[in-house]
Amino acid sequence: MNRPLPLEGIRILDLGQFWAAPSAGRAWADAGADVIKVESQARPDPLRIQARGIYPDHQAGEDHWNRSGMVNERNRNKRSLTLDLTHPRGHEIFMRLVNVSDVVSQNYSRRVMPSLGLDYETLAAANPQIIMVSILSQGLEGPESDYVSYGQNLEQLGGISYFSGYPDDWNHTVGFALPDPLAGVTAAFSLLAALRHRERTGRGLHVDFSQREAASLVVGDALVEYSLTGASPRRLGNHEPGAFPSGCYPCAGEDRWITLSVRNDQDWGRLCRAMLRPALVDDPRFMTLIARKRHSDELDAVISEWTAQYEHHALLALLQDNGISAGALLNPRELFQDPHLRTRGFWERVEDPSAGTQEYYGRGYRLSLAPLGTRAPAPTLGQHNREILGELLGMGTDEFEELERGGVIGTRPLLSESGGMAGSRR
The missing domain is CATH 3.40.50.10540 (Crotonobetainyl-coa:carnitine coa-transferase; domain 1)
Known part of the structure; x- marks a missing residue:
């Protein structure tokens, strides 16, 4: 039906x-x-x-x-x-x-x-x-x-x-x-x-x-912050406010990256176990969120050295399996081939009378x-x-x-001598 x-x-x-x-x-x-x-x-x-x-x-x-x-x-x-x-x-x-x-x-x-x-x-x-x-x-x-x-x-x-x-x-x-x-x-x-x-x-x-x-x-959060405090938030690069560590870290291969965010001490412990570096949990530089923020450059160096050993898809699976919020940076080819998106039917095959059979992305809901x-x-x-x-x-x-x-309707655009449209409305 x-x-x-x-x-x-x-x-x-x-x-x-x-x-x-x-x-x-x-x-x-x-x-x-x-x-x-x-x-x-x-x-x-x-x-x-x-x-x-x-x-x-x-x-x-x-x-x-x-x-x-x-x-x-x-x-x-x-x-x-x-x-x-x-x-x-x-x-x-x-x-x-x-x-x-x-x-x-x-x-x-x-x-x-x-x-x-x-x-x-x-x-x-x-x-x-x-x-x-x-x-x-x-x-x-x-x-x-x-x-x-x-x-x-x-x-x-x-x-x-x-x-x-x-x-x-x-x-x-x-x-x-x-x-x-x-x-x-x-x-x-x-x-x-x-x-x-x-x-x-x-x-x-x-x-x-x-x-x-x-x-x-x-940028609603930033507008609220300025409205309430009169202070304008600054640019943070790849860091996420209130999460340390957080950022975009290199992976094995050319231009391969992964993002991760650690919002609390429990997540920090999970990340240390995933890295097989449990001793970092008790490192005075990294024991608390405030400490990790204060030593963020040192912490980023430690994490970058670790992430650079892994292929980004494999590292994503490892982090997610350990309960860490993470995402691999995917390029268009990877998105097009992504098995999760394929399973959900995100890509839809379309028979177009002029462009032939093509695949276009769908919508983000069902x-x-x-x-x-x-x-x-x-x-x-x-x-x-x-x-x-x-x-x-x-x-x-x-x-x-x-x-x-009379040219009121038709099926071909009227092109100028330069090949563009005869006119446009702005």
Whole structure:
């Protein structure tokens, strides 16, 4: 028996681009919502064209806009509709779709939706039950609400980079746009709250989502410390506050590492036994947490000498078997081959009409009575134009072909002479 998925029956018009908003849409689609990714030929999702291409076997192919790994990973289980929202007919059709939908999600800058005549007030006047999720850089209100940014910028503005690096070194970024997936997960939850509100009141609402504020949640402990004491915590490198020893230690082989944390004397005793160095328990330098903190450099040297003798997977098993919190540093190849992730079905095989058979990562949770998974690969650009317009709006062949001739809909991006998009909205 096929069990209904949690968001089955909810229809979402997903205008999201890049990472944050599309990943929220992916979460909703995974949970069963009918998520319609809305793009235009002139302004498709920039990841189809502009961003660094990650293609199967490094081959872009003739329809490279449909083969981008980043686009295909973030848009599984969705349908695709192309629609020129700057064209009067495109605007009219979008408003008709709003009337038969539950949610509009977008991450344009604050100015774009009003300039298109698609602000929340306009949508709500047409459909009072519509929910609009605006996933913006700084939110809808405030002196910086017109700012635009990418995940790397929000890492700085949210305070994450201040704590990344060693105490006596420059700040560092984490190496990828961490605030984007954080925003996607948090925004996905915000819709659940909005749907519950609508269920109780019968009216929709506007979710004002700030990616910057979502990024700052990561450093919440530091913000609380400053709020209460007026002191700003310093960078600690790989050390964990309140845990000695703690850090990232070398293992046998090139660029192999393991992290471990010892939070109390009991854990310290377990680590000493695992190291076959029981005498360290009674060493005056290391007998208490305070002593271990005071002699942390000496302690790190002792542990590094020991960890360097072990392969990192083997050492992880040894530490965990002895009740020590530890984690091996895994690279992408190891994550892809990891037997635990394989056993849990984290990697999902997808048959893609353009990119071929590929494996993409799944989600970090399971529902016991509602099996989640990739029901459909990411759609090609405009793949469902006829299906959506016919099914939801009753559009016939003549009207559909007229829209195609007028460039309101289509299945190929309009590229500039340089090979980029004809334009983009910020």
